[in-house]
Amino acid sequence: MYLLDGHGAPVPFGAVGELYIGGAGVARGYLNRPELTAERFIASRFVAGDRLYKTGDLARYLPDGNLEFLGRNDEQVKIRGFRIEPGEIAARLAEHALVREAVVVAREDRRGDKHLVGYVVCAAEAASNGPDGGALAGALRAHVSAHLPDYMVPSAFVRIAALPLTPNGKLDRQALPAPEDEAYARRSYEPPQGEIETALAKLWAELLGLERVGRHDHFFELGGHSLLAVQLLSRAVDLGLKFSVADLFQAPVLKELASKVHLEPQPSSSGVICVSRAIGSQPPLFFVPTGFGDCSYVLSLVQEMDAGCPVYALTWPPFSEVQFPTFKEMASQLNLAIREIQPRGPYRLAGYSSGGILAYAIAQRLLDQDETVSFLALIDVVLSSHPSSVSPTQMVQEVFLESLKVDDERFELLERLSGRSSISKFLEKAQKIGVIPLDRNLHNDILTYERAIQFQRALDSYQVPSLPIEAYQFYANEPLRHRARSRKNSADPEACSPLRGWDRVLSAKAIHAVPIPGDHITMMNVPANRQVLARCLLTALGQSATGAE
Incomplete structure (x- = not known):
């Protein structure tokens, strides 16, 4: 019996691991299921010639040496x-x-x-x-x-x-x-007082799905998290309530947060979320949303940083139901939002995943206006050398599939459907077979994925130019294992290079490659990896500031 972590190494005593079984009693595999056999029956790294069976059971060692079962890995x-x-x-x-x-x-x-x-x-x-x-x-x-x-x-x-x-x-x-x-971990109820507390309480109640919120309630104890924090900031900006994400994390109790909020008579039209108001001599750092319009990653990352400068998260500009903006149009609109906050350079930009290419397009726009871009962070951003054989719709559907933890039968059913139907039909099928809860309203999901498809189309048509600029490539040092067949078979060779293909438009000397532990997902999701990324970002920001001086 072996308790192993996700990398196949033994877990420390008392930690949770997956149970593997070795020895003479292990079967040869599953009958007529070669792929499943290869996944579950693996060569032992502990005993030469032995094989291990990957049970899918989670357990940990108790102080008396017994194993405690903690559920299934497929749960x-x-x-x-x-x-x-x-x-x-x-x-x-x-x-x-x-x-x-x-x-x-x-x-x-x-x-x-x-x-x-x-x-x-x-x-x-x-x-x-x-x-x-x-x-x-x-x-x-x-x-x-x-x-x-x-x-x-x-x-x-x-x-x-x-x-x-x-x-x-x-x-x-x-x-x-x-x-x-x-x-929920609620405090004794006292109704909100004043215009700001009342407006915040209403927003919290709507976002958290609660009947009422009192002035002593705590946003995160009521179920708040970084995604909801982004929505809260976005909705607050529309109402003319001005505060930062840092304010929310430092003062998560309603009445304390209200004391930090400023009322703006004319709400900002830029749609930029203030993550940190830190004051220093350095210019702001602007983060760009991912290819799914998600900027919640910025909140967790900035919490690990002491940037010493204001930090902002950009949001996608509005788009019509008829026509999504081109990449250049998106870059121009986000450029205006940036310059509303910082009229003159030097500018500092960062983007994760395909959002990093949008950050590059914004840098292009700023350079066209004779501005200086002193820092560009690409967080595991691959620049492919060839058009993908997978359509934007299928690509987005397969991203959805990769996020699921479902049995092989339902996965294969949805995989066969990917690329052959609209996103709405695809999600409706997923709901029908129990992958998505039956009582869930799919409207927002469909809208999010449709926007991601349009973003991918705009990205596919963008010709990435060569710019007189330096960039930091913070690359994940572990490969991302795809479950979907087409994504397995169409992996970019650039995805294996530390430069991620950017040496085709920038000189190798202009790209500073920095390895980060984890794969494309876990480099940001696993706290220990994210802390390494935050430290490396801080170091790079300091180096760029020194170089600028």
Whole structure:
């Protein structure tokens, strides 16, 4: 028996790993399933000539040497880009003195956002005279937060008399109740005071799906996270409420945040989100959204940085339902938004994934206007040398597929459909076969993916020019393993090069390649990797500032 991590190395004592079995009793493989056999039956790195069976079971060693089963790897969920083992969180909950049994599941709220909910059966001594719902949620949240990263902390904790079971004795997930307001770590209610508190409370309630929000409530304890923080900032700008993401993280209680908010008589039209207001001698740093219009990655990354300068996250400019802007038009509109904040250079830009190519297009526009671009960060941005054989629609559909943790049968069914139907039909099929919850409204998902398809089309038609500029390429030092066939077969050779293909338009000397641990996803999602990226970004910013001087 071996407990191994995602890289096939033994996990430390007490840590969660996947169970592998070796020895003479291991079978040869699955009958007539060569691909599945290759995936599950692997050569042992511990005993020459032996093979290991990858069970998919999650476990950890207890102090007495026994293995504790923590659930299945195929129960793994993905929330806001993080792959999470609910069994590991449930095991931590069960360690609390108030808890006898616990289970953690991912649920969607009425807005379609997925979040973690913990269900607990209280210990006998706490069941009758224990804390009420809000106090219990607060105690359990504090306990889990002390042992696990923020993205693994459930947003709600529901007390139930017993875990509902199916006739087969398995957990009946459908019978688990939706969390009510008391399932959140709420403070004693006091109504909001004044215009700003009232406006913020209304926004919080809408975004968090709550009936009411009081002035002592805490945004993140109510289920807030970085994606919702981006939406909050965007909605607040429209109302003329001016504050930064840093303000929200530093003052997450409603009344404290309200004291940092400024009312603007004329709301900004730029759509730029202020992530940090840090004041220093250095010019601002502007981050560009990804090819899915997502700039939430900026919040987590900047939290790990002490940039010493203002940091802003750009949002996609508005587009009509009839015609999406070209890459140059997008760059021009974002250029105007940047110059509304910083009228003169030097300018500093950064972009992750295909958003980095948009950052390059913005740099092109600024240089055309005789401005200086002193810093350009490309965060694992591949510049392909040949047009993709996969259509933008199929590419976006396969990105959706790669984000799923589903069985082979449903994956293959959707994979056969990818590229042959519209995104709306594709998502409707995914919902019909149970990949997406049946009660979820698909409107926002369809709109997001349609925009991503249009962005990809605009990107495909953009001719990347050679510019008199230097760039930092922060490249992931591990390959991204694709599950979809076409993405496996059409991998860019540039994706294996530290320069990621940019030496075709820039001289190799003008590209500073910096390795970051992880693959394209985990370099940003895994906190330890993201901390390395943040430190490297800070170093590069310092070097560019010294060079400019």
